[in-house]
Amino acid sequence: MKGFKSFKLIDQVKEDLFKNIKSLSSEKIDTKESFGRILANDIISPVNIPHFSRSAMDGYAIKAEDTFGASQRNPKIFEIIDKVEINTTSNKEIEKNQAIEIPTGAPIPQEADAVIKLEDIKRIDNKIEVYFPVSPHKNVSLEGEDVKKGETIIKAGQIIRSQEITLLLACNILETKVVRKPKIAIITTGSELIEPGKTPKIGQIVETNSYTIASLCEVYGGKPLRFGIVEDNEFSLKKILDDTLKFDMIVFTGGSSVGERDLIPFVINENFDNQMLAHGISMRPGSPTAIFIVKDTPVFCLPGFPVATMISFEVFVGPTIRKMLNANILDPRPVIKAILTRQIPSQYGRRDFARVKLNYDPKIGKYLAEPVRISGSGIISSVVKAEGIIEVKEDLEGYEKNSEVDVKLYLPR
């Protein structure tokens, strides 16, 4: 049993890691089912939206020039020659000083170029009085005003939200090319572990990391498959690696420390062409993280302690998933500013991750971040109490009380 030989810095590890990440292929899916997926290509609109000029108001379609000179004292009089409904067009042609009654959304009659609002006129029988001039295109949504045919409307790498679904469907794009979800094998090791539901004896603990990791994989856009608890011996580990190297990514949890149980790096080195990107990282929690590229597949060995697993996942695995997806945001957690209610001590040269609760203080219009008191990286309740996380970078020795700090919010909220 020995300590790690050296601790690498997070940023260096991520740089090395991202150099080795290959983009995934894409797949066409039903646009209606595309929520939360990452767009594979730029989307170019095949149509104008709106695809005809339409009224933006309930009112009367007229020729704008016929209103020129109108005033309260000298209203212009228009004759109403027709009335269109929302989905109909008029077959009458507007001539000088004529108007067609029109509801919001209906197509503007051919010769008209403006709409005067219902509230702005006075109607007397089949005539209206107009009291002020309107300019051409007033109250008209012009064809292509929202989107022009041939225009790039959404860029590759965008996550598809409600508004992207709306726009894609409005363009009649029923199938959308998205990046396929990376398949992620989750493997747990540790002879002390038992599956949830079994009663642990002294010395045994309920295995939860694979479920934590599976749900985090989904948050970041991956497709997890749990392989359960694998025995901690060379044969079993080699076999599971052989079986899962066809996945886009492998995440081990447990067994990444430098104890006697630390077999995974050994098995990888003995049996596979690999590049070791890190084994021991200058961070807390999460330092016993190891990362390899084995035959093009990133293999992460996350620490066994639940909180360390979560944090190491969010630093390395999550952004790797988003990188594979070519997402334009690699870390989806929003960052807010908050004022620290207590100091956070940290060690120079190491990145520390402090879990915080948030309280909004309406008096100062800011969030207050209160570090959750903890005694170790095994404390699951500390992340349950937390709404976000503060990273204390390597060049700092902590944050003073009352500092303004960045808080990454846990999702979903």
Add this chain to the structure above:
Amino acid sequence: MKGFKSFKLIDQVKEDLFKNIKSLSSEKIDTKESFGRILANDIISPVNIPHFSRSAMDGYAIKAEDTFGASQRNPKIFEIIDKVEINTTSNKEIEKNQAIEIPTGAPIPQEADAVIKLEDIKRIDNKIEVYFPVSPHKNVSLEGEDVKKGETIIKAGQIIRSQEITLLLACNILETKVVRKPKIAIITTGSELIEPGKTPKIGQIVETNSYTIASLCEVYGGKPLRFGIVEDNEFSLKKILDDTLKFDMIVFTGGSSVGERDLIPFVINENFDNQMLAHGISMRPGSPTAIFIVKDTPVFCLPGFPVATMISFEVFVGPTIRKMLNANILDPRPVIKAILTRQIPSQYGRRDFARVKLNYDPKIGKYLAEPVRISGSGIISSVVKAEGIIEVKEDLEGYEKNSEVDVKLYLPR
């Protein structure tokens, strides 16, 4: 065709609305499948976590008092009498100046009360030299240190994130009571509308609002069911209301304005016991929103323009879903501070919603919010370009350039 009689204020409408919202029943589901659901009850731990005192380090279990007085010059010598593995216990009893070799996570032997780290000793054959005193419980995770049996570990109303799944499973809670998802009927009206995939003629437009609303319902935790495009006549509207009043919520889109097509409020008033909470709201976009309580069921009539629908949904419908779920956060959108790059004009007495793009400026360490240029509430591309939204409250006439403003972020990112 007439304007709205009066415009209500958003806060008043929400207050009236929330008074009429009943909580939903709960259901037991598999904890592993509970991600994103809202907890129905407080969770009380049935166990201690850890459920035995265990070593937090690779090292040697000893009695702390035997190290008292140890120094570099006068190391204390301990005899190693056994070695435990991760999931085993020793049947030997530690006596004075004896130690048992122990890995991280293994149960602390009965008589021991501290662990001295591997890195801190020197081993010579079956003896170790200890150079400084350790206090009791040093490097020991005590039974119940994370969670105590009987302790409330998660409060009702919490959304279940990865960490809640972890903690629930660690407590061996395999089934979790969550609030059932509200069933939401989505009904579209408008004779100009056609289903996506059909080619629109002049005057017709592709119906997208029901898909927008369906995806937003899921973001907020509801279970949407689309009823498609319903004909805009009294008979059809009465029938669809009869059919859907068994839902927890009904969302109409289109047909909420005060034009000739404004049949829904009329049909509701003529045929059903109801309470009209609003018909016309002082907001932009979204003013032609109507809200009713019909036989206990909230009925929302959202405006037909896509952006107005989205914004009105996020102001009223989304928080109503979360209120029904008893969620402790009614609006899941995170709020960040940003500096405005252009002024936003607004009208006193009305709440305006400005869509903004965000750019992080590393020089000032802040986000810059750039309003998206738009010409109407029909402009779908404006929300696609936006990463968030700024609310200009009723008591303001806008925001000056360079003001610091709150931006609600669109999700997911």
